[in-house]
Amino acid sequence: MEKKITLNMITCRTIQQGVGMEAGKTSQKYFDACTIMHMHPEDMKKLGVWKNTNVKVTSSVGSVIVKAVETREDLVPGLAHIPMGPWANRIVPAYTYSTGEPCFKGFPVDVEVAASARIMGAVEVLQDACGLIRK
C-alpha cells in the first residue's frame, strides 16, 4: 500500500526562484527552482521517499507533482516548503478570510510518492488547470 503523510505547507520566495523568474518563466532555471518541495529528513524517512524523487502533493484544492528534496534551510519535522510559483499555487487555497490574502502559508497537504509521474512545465501546469490544453 502506498504510504501517505500529512504535512503543514508553506510557500515562500527563494533566491533561486527569484533568479529563475527573472531568467524567464519558461526557463529551465525557473523550472528547477520551483518544482521542488523542501522536506525534513525525518519526514522523508516517514514517507519512505528518496531524495530527489517525485511526489504528489494534494491539498483541499488540488494536487501537483513536484520533486522532494532535503531542506537546506532547516525546517522542523512536519513542515514542508514549495517555492512560490505556478506549481505551489496549484495547491494554495484561494480563500482569503476577507483579507484579500489567500492562504499561502500554513495549509495541510497530503504527500505520497509518485516516482514515475511527470512534472509539468510552468505554462503547462496553469493551462492544464484552466482547461486550455487540448488533448
Place this chain on the structure above:
Amino acid sequence: MPKDVTDVICPFCGTLCDDLIVTVSDDNKTILGVKNACAIGAEKFNHQRLPGRVQRPRMRQADGSYKEITYDEAIDWTANLLVKSRKTLMYGWASTSCQAMSIGHEIAEKVGGIVDNCATVCHGSSLIAIEDVGVPSCTLGEVKNRADRVIFWGCNPAHAHPRHMSRYSIFPRGFFTVKGHKGRKIYCVDCRYTDTAKCADEFIQVQQGYDYELLNAFRTAVRGEALPDFVGGVPKEKIQAMADDLKSARFGIIFFGMGLTHTMGRNHNIDIAINLTRDMNDHTKFAIMAMRGHWNVTGSGQVLGWQYGFPYAVDLSRRDQARHQTGETTSVDLLNRNEVEACFYIATDPGAHFPVDAMISSSRKPTVTVDPHINCTTEISDIHIPVAMVGVEVGGCAYRMDNVPIETRKVVDPPEGMLTDEELLTKINTRVDELLAKGGA
C-alpha cells in the same frame, strides 16, 4: 567602445539599490555586464538581451496558438474590451513607473475598473493593519545610521531582498553605527532556520502560525507581566531576555515579511507587531517596516493613495466614488466570486502567483496582459502586449520600501518600435476617449 552607466537603480525588489554599474554596448542596444547587483537583479538586466523576446503584440487564436498583430490592433481591441466591460479588474502596476500608473488610473476612472496592485497578495494585510493602527516607521537611511537592534520577523532578506542586509540592516557602518555589524544585535524570528537566521545573533524559532501569540507575549514581557512557560514553542526565559535587551536599544527596527502577512491572523499579526513597536517607544526609539517585494509596489500604493485615498484594491466601477473593502474589492476575492467581466494585467504575473482557483476564473474572461516577456499569465490571455522594461529600457519614478521616491534610469534602448507602458496606456486612453465619445463600443 562599451561604456559604463553608473548609479543605475535596480528594478527588482523594494530595496531599490541605486549603485549598480551596467556596461552597455556601443550602439546602446545590448547590456554586456552588471556590477554590484544581487543575483536576481543581475539576471533581470541580463534577461534584456536574451534572444527570442516577443517584440509585437500577440493574439490567441481558436486553436490555442498566437498570431502577431499590430500595436494599433491590440490597442483598439483592449480599448473596446475596457469600454464594453462593466467591471474590469486592472491588476498589477507593481513593476511599472508611477507615471504609467497615473495614466492607467485615468482609464480605470473612465471605464469603471477596479485597480489593484500586488500588495493584494503580499503586504495587503500590512496595509489593513496600518489603516487600523497607523505605523511608526522610518527610512532605511535611519536604520543604517542609527539602528543597533534589528529584528527580522517572518522575512528572509537573504533570499528576497539580497542586498538589504549589506546596504541597510546588518553590515553597513553608519553615522551612529560606526562598528557596523559588531555594533548591532540581530534577531531573526521565523518558523525555519533561514539563511537570514544564519546571519543573526539570535534565532527564535516560532511554531508556524503562532506569530500573533509570540508578539503578544513580547508585549506582555515588555510590560513586565507574567508569561506562560512556552509561547509558540519559545521558552519564556528567551522571550523575557530578548524583551529586556530590546528595551536597552538606542534605536530598534522590526522588519517583517510574508511570514506575518500570509499566515493565519493576517492583518492582526501586523496590528500587534505595530502595537509592540508602539509599546517599545515607551522605553526607547523603535520603528517597524514592511519588506515590500516588487520594486514599485510601494509606488502603486502611493499613487492610489494620493489619488483615491486607498493604497490598493480601489473599486472605481461606481464612477463617482472610489471604494475599497478588503475581501470585496481585492483581486483574488473578485476572481473567486467571478465578479469581473474582463481582466487587464500589467507588469505582473498573477498566473504564477495567484492561487489556481482565481486563475481558472480569470482564464474564462477576456484578458489582456501587458508585460515585456512571456510569462504564465500571457499564455492564458487573449492578447499579450509586450512593452519596454521599466528601469532598464525606460526610466520612471519608483518608491523604495520606506516610501522614498527614486527616479529609475534608462540604461539601453528598447527594441525597435516597442512602446513603453506610458505610451501604450496613453494610446489606450485616447482610444477609450474616442469610443466613449461615440457612445460606447
